Amino acid sequence: MPEKVLIYSKFPKALMVRIGQRFELLDAAGKPPTEVFFAGELSGIRAVITAGGTALPGSVMDTLPSLRAIVCYGTGYDGVDLAAAGERGIAVGHSPGANAASVADLAVTLMLATTRRILPADEFVRDGSWAASKPSPLLRPLPGNPGRRVGVYGMGEIGRKIAGRMAAFETEVGYFSRSRQELPYRYFESLEALSEWGDVLMIAVRASTDTHHAVNADILQKLGPDGYVVNIARGSVIDEAALVTALTNNTIAGAGLDVFEKEPHPQGALTGLLNVVLTPHIGGHTADSHAAMQDCVIANLEAFFGGKPLVYPVR
């Protein structure tokens, strides 16, 4: 008989098909498990699957007395209270690197789409302005990539892939992360220094109390009026209200955002701006990335139910 696993976050059903072939899935679909299942059903649950960004506090863990494994779908685990899990003897696993290429690709896509004004350009063709030779102030020539200074904030697997891709565009790449790494990019000692130097800031850092609102009004000011911000990490890293102000006042030139402080509810003012490209947290959302994340989830769960340590533990 297959082992039972609780799905804690809300996932599209299609993503759980392969996992459902190995395990019996109880889908809470983003609601508190106690609202969806009887206590008797929950008492035997030993493992849950969650999205790393979904809050999973100790109080929820306590509704699952047999819980011993939390398996995150994706690389993030910022919503899981790791201390609470540790106190309760619950192992936490994730899918490191499985979506790195897909997320890095979206970061570069957003950077290019924003800096080349792809949305107004497409609109200019579709609405007939081009045919009418109607000039568009949004399409004036802007700086290109060669020689552009691209700063990467965070140098994990995603950050490294962003850096490698951006370097291929004849840019200069710099980075700031907790520690200097053996990489052919210029290292900066602080986010302030990186932003002072760079024209484009690409955020690839984990969400934590250290990085909460790290990209604030001061950092945006340092990027300057030809500056851009791209965020594919977590919305909490940017002070979104300060970003809206900077984009509205042309303190910076534009932004490409896949993540927001309150998903799925970006600041209303953001959705009216012409100098941003907005995507609905689809960084890891390619067919191959999902397959790789599912492989990690299955490997973690099979190890756990086989009495072994998680294959991809957090830390």
Add this chain to the structure above:
Amino acid sequence: MPEKVLIYSKFPKALMVRIGQRFELLDAAGKPPTEVFFAGELSGIRAVITAGGTALPGSVMDTLPSLRAIVCYGTGYDGVDLAAAGERGIAVGHSPGANAASVADLAVTLMLATTRRILPADEFVRDGSWAASKPSPLLRPLPGNPGRRVGVYGMGEIGRKIAGRMAAFETEVGYFSRSRQELPYRYFESLEALSEWGDVLMIAVRASTDTHHAVNADILQKLGPDGYVVNIARGSVIDEAALVTALTNNTIAGAGLDVFEKEPHPQGALTGLLNVVLTPHIGGHTADSHAAMQDCVIANLEAFFGGKPLVYPVR
């Protein structure tokens, strides 16, 4: 006294400011020169500036009896009747490579924006569908870049830059061009073979009678239902009607187009499609690319008026 130069194509005035500081410019602004200037004014014109894609036949050259130099702004020169120029002893110059990085960057931007469905994704956020948890069939997971086969058609300076950029996305890169080059990419003997192998076809070939409608219904069929076409070269290389049919019937998955058969008038059916990204021929349209193209134009004109061969002659 500065030498007189006729501007033959229609250019935004801002692009001619630097050139106008060195030469006296007579702007025909895309109209037949004889409609804009008296024959007496034209008789002394020894050099013209043109956009490579604008038709410049022998009959126009004959309205400029002193013409000895045609200087193209940009790398293309497909609109200039080279045989007619040769017969009349008129040198033809262009701006090779000056816009290569900018054009290659747009090619990759279009490829990424199309394959990651950036337009529907941005719309999904802005129109509130994301906030309403309304699923979008346009945003289902699609194949990602790692392992994707990217075929580059044409291996000049732009093609090489496209190949280098795309390889950074962990793709396999192949190419077809007139001759095999010493490059770390797989060479194919024909466009048919390249399209049979590849998932994405990136067009970077010069317009000519050889390449006219080279990308036809058969080539599109070979790319297949997960296939994409990107064109930053010239609209004439694609059979646009066949492309519309292929995009409508899902014979291929999508297209990113910066150039069209009749500019600025893309096929009406194209502008209604959701699986395309359309830009108004802005490949070379960055500030640094324009500066480099202007440098080439000025260098060609100064050499010509100094009695020397063009610095950047065609061929």
